[in-house]
Amino acid sequence: MNAFAYVTAQTPESAIELARDDGRFLAGGMDLLGELKESLAAPKTLVNVKALPGTADVQLDGGKCRLGANVTLAKLAAHPELRRVLPGLTEAAAEVGSPQIRHRATVGGNLAQHSRCWYYRHRDVHCRKKGGTLCYARQGESKFHSLFTGCMCLSPAVSNLAIALAALDARVIVQRGRSTDSLTVAQLYASAWNTPSAHNSLQPGELILRIEIPAPAGLRSAYLQLSEKSDFDWALVSCSAAAKVTGQTLTGVRVVLGAVAPIPWQVDAANAFLEGKPLTDETARRAAELMLRDALPAGDNAYKLPIARALVRRTLLQLVA
């Protein structure tokens, strides 16, 4: 680990300013400290953003939820109102890491976390994500990698919150210079598909401030993941879905798969297929097929296909359960 300066920012604008010269933002530190210790990152400055006013608040009113970027995953997972209104989100938070991790990790950090690919995280492998020429996973140990492989880096998006928030059509409010931008989750991740070195679309010095989630009456949401272990393990595949449910009929449907592509995987055709239809085992199966239509498994990960099929079906069925 290299030496670095440590400063605490009091406003979003000053946080951006302080990070301008090769700085990184520090909130829970769950992702960043690992990168520092493995010498994957060597920032000159760590800008503590935990003191930014209002960023640890949860607000739920008028059919809208605002989550500050510094809300911990433990707080999110245990929030009684959110568990009732946005169960897909709170379940996603509850599946992250261990209790210790969830008490440190934040909403912003979970969304902005870097690749967990074991080649990327390895101190002695210079892969394409780190500016090298090879994606080692492409012909290597790709068990945990992407199913959708028409991209340059097979490292999948593993943020549980990104999957749930994409299903909930949330907006991510990002400080960019002196102004803020409102991004969809798809926009937040788009660069990870197009640019092998990118983990998401945030540029250096851009900071997630809060999340805004529409929570209209009648909205249902669900999140399921399948890991090798029962607890404290990354998802092999995760799935989240949200829709307005009237009887068994879904409207405004969004289904999202995680850990199968560098971005939260969304397929408009699957959402459109489900729109306005009563959900049955059969329509859920058809939606799963549409979700996976373009999958091109790497060497070791075709097993994710049946898991993804099962999770899409089960997650959708949970919406009407």
Next chain:
Amino acid sequence: MPWPKETKYLGKSTPRAEGPAKVSGRAKFTTDVAPAGVLFGAILRSTWAAARIKSIDLTAAQAAPGIKAALLVHNGEYLTRYYGDELAALAGTSRQAVLDALRLIKVDAEPLPFVVKELDAIKPDAAQVFAGRPNQGNNPARDSGRPDDAFAAAAAVVEGSFATQIELHQSMEPHAYAVSFEGDEMTAWASTQGVFAVRDGYARNLGLPQNKVRVICEHMGGGFGAKSSLSIEGELCAKLAQAAGAPVKLVLTRFEESLATGNRPSSFQKLKLAADKDGKLTAFQMDGFGTPGYMASAPNGGGSNGVALPMPYLYRVPNSRVKQSAVAINAGVACAMRAPAHPPAAYGMEGILDDLAVKLALDPVAIRLLNDPSEVRRHELEVGAEKFGWKAKYQKPGSSPGPVKVGIGCASAAWMSGGRGTQAEAQISSDGTVEIRVGTQDLGTGSRTVVQVVAAEMLGIDPALVTARVGDTRYPPSGGSGGSATTASVSPAIFDLCEKAVEELKKTSGLDDPRGANWKAACAKIGATPLAVTGRWRDGLSTGGAGGVQFAEVEVDTETGFVKLRKILAVHDCGTVVNRLTCESQINGGVIMGIGYALYEQRVMDRRSGVLLNPNFETYKLPGIGDIPAIELLLLDMPERGVIGIGEPCTVPTAAAIANAVANALGVRVPSLPITPDKVLAALGQVPDNGDRAAQVRDLEGAFARVAGAERPILLTETPA
């Protein structure tokens, strides 16, 4: 055996003597040792799986702030043969200073071809780990009886392929040493299973008199076989201390633990088993291989480290042919790991036995009762099956309804164990307290409490009056903690010591029986000079030969491949139970380790870079609390057999029982450990094959054919990508 029949402490539960110190943080582990002026040591490791090291330049590192010593592991040009091999070591005033300086060491190396996967290493055109020497050994077949005739005459024959992964020890405490020299005296604090072995290692490797080296291990966080003797990091720590003229502490990181501190070798087993129509085993054949790391093909031939499995395990099959060999790859070497060779042997043999039972439409418990030569274990099968509700639960393979299928399985274990020479000394003071010193170490199994329990029982006193001191070469000698031998070695020495103490105290006090109610009065007569007695291990108080049977119940989600354990029942014998609490704790730990072997753990090497990909607990997956089912224990208390260790047999059959339960649930067998969702789905035929899997099967078949010495040539022209 002379152990008492009616007991107050022996076989009952006494809490761990050091429990409060451990849970409060007062217990001092090696990493907590801080002699004045201690420096921090660290190791530079090879980043190549194979390379010619031409030179290593320490100049810049030596000049870095805070660096007090720097040394090379080897001088001159040489070959390094695995990623993680020790190249150089530094000591400095802070951990950060040393880590920074490691990055300043310049290594001039010429990378060489390497191979890190067993199935690649046995191909004819594979890179050779030792040039000019085939990676795969060629051992003769071991035949008994007439296997060919017996297979031909059998009522049923089954064949199967079973593979097990490289498992890492992953003790909670890493390898750790602290070394201090004062004059010509050396003191080493070591996380070790053998303080005397480490002392002798230091004396030998550093040219020191044995009586000038003291090794201390007050507490340690596990070893599982990987801390049996002086390891290279311990030697480097001492050499750094010598070079720096100051104490040095060297604690490995989790990353380093994964690379270079030993492992359980892999196994690839092609098995064939035959029986007559009643299920009596008649013939067995095995073609097997595995890797113990890079040393397997070394010219000195000393590297096949535990690859050979004791097959056909605990069964007596009159006709058998067993052929096994070790394969070298560019990876760290294996070493003893909790019940070496037994868990993979049990997985293979108990698996093929279940397949045979299915073919003969026999109950798995029944076929074991018919073929197990051990009366104790047959009894365990019967009482275990009864307690488990085996008969009511057993269904034909794959026949449970619905997508989530339930299955049960069982498997057995054998272990030699046994005790050996240990000496102990005691001082008994006039206030009735007893201090017992014995140079064993507490690997984590509760050695101090064993000493307390035996002494309290034999002297008829409260265990709180007994203080046990262990883990120091200044105490009377005891062997290493390996082979499940510690309790069976220590208990008889304490028994002997107590007999002598009672005799002495009779004389001193004039009381006929100074034990129990008379203890305080007897000790009051001792006066100012404590009574000193010694004891030593003697025959007739401990034996070897432990067995065990475990039963597993699982549910398997056939849509996701996820295996959930419902229950494990572990039935074990260990003769006289000394302390029930720590004995049960051992078995729980063994079962949990077996669960990791069955479902989660595996070292993953990368073919292209040669690195180990999962040197951490994020992707080297250990069972966590959510993965552990109800574990029920049934201990046969058999005082007539004396003390027998339990540490190893309890981990042997767990994975085999779970694998059999999964096969029973699915109706197909997952052919390798760990049984992860991808493999379950593949076994169920639900994973589309892009050709990779077919190629792997071809490679495996080719490998088995080579081991068997097949007449047809095996031409595998594919090279790794």
